[in-house]
Amino acid sequence: MSEFDGLVAAVTGGASGIGAAVVAALAERGARVAALDLTQVPDAGDVLGVRADVGDDASVRQAIDTVTGHFGGLDILVNNAGIGAQGTVADNDDDEWLRVLNVNLLGMVRTSRAALPHLRRSRAGAIVNVGSIAATAGLPQRALYSASKGGVVALTRAMAADHLREGIRVNCVNPGTADTPWVGRLLESAADPAAERAALEARQPHGRLVSPREIAHAVVYLASPSATSTSGVGIAVDGGMQDLRLRPPGQ
Structure with missing residues (x-):
């Protein structure tokens, strides 16, 4: 028996990348899972595409x-659903700021608002928001994206305070640069994709991109009824990027 047996989960952005890994990890552990996405996921076993x-x-x-x-x-x-953005604070116009915030921040507001009446009736209510290392570390050319994910981290803590006594835990996972289709598209558009990938890998202390499955494991922990004393936290899955300061190799 798994702690997820009999539980129902909904994952936004569940068609690919981190979202698809979360859907798979929850289903493997016995949850019945709905994968919500603009691209509908085919139904399969206990996974419902919506x-x-x-x-x-x-x-x-x-x-x-x-x-x-x-x-x-x-x-x-x-x-989990979100979109990317590049540039300094001066590079994106108001329409682009509103477009990204509408998905990355308000999208979480909308889904949480719609889900709350049902989560209040659950014996194991939990919300897990997917943030980013960009919320906690200053990255170049990521002003808009960082602002949207910083809002996610702050929203997570506020929601945790609001809903803990209703039996709903709210937490956040902050991934580092992950090996996802979106990052793949960024690399393809770079002048030297191999050099760009090497640079992204090098800035994470463990020397590689984070896998979606590693992020999914953190999400599963925070969603689990076994984590009932964990609320209002952000877990970094970033190869040590946020907190470690290693010396250069060989020194």
Whole structure:
């Protein structure tokens, strides 16, 4: 028996990358899982694919209704859906700022708001938000993205304080640079993809990109009923990038 047996989870951005890894990890551990995404995931076993646009409140509410109608309830929400952005604070206009914040921050607000009535009825209510190392470390050319993920970290703590006494734990995972399709597209657009990948790997102390499955393991821990004393925290899965200061190799 797994601690997730009988529990229902919904994962936004569940079609690929980190989201797909989270869907797989939860399903492997006995949860019934809904993968919410703009690209609908094919149904398979205990995984239900639901089309959802986190940038639209009506779409989110309909998706959560579909999940609870199909499974009979909702216990775990993983807010993973997000988009990237590059540039300094001067490089993106207001429309781009609003577009990214609408998905990366307000998208989590919408899904959490729609899920809360169901999570309040759960014996193991939990929300896990996926943030980023960009929320806690200053990275070049990431002003807008960092602001959106910084908001996620602050929102996580506020939600944890608001809902702990309702039996709902809220936590956050902050990945480092991960080996995802989005990062792959960034590398493909670089002038020298191999050199860019080497630079991204080198800035993480363990010397490589983080795998989606490693991030999924952290999400699973925070979502688990076995972690009932863990609330309002952010777990870094970044190869030590946030806190370690290693000497150069050979020194």
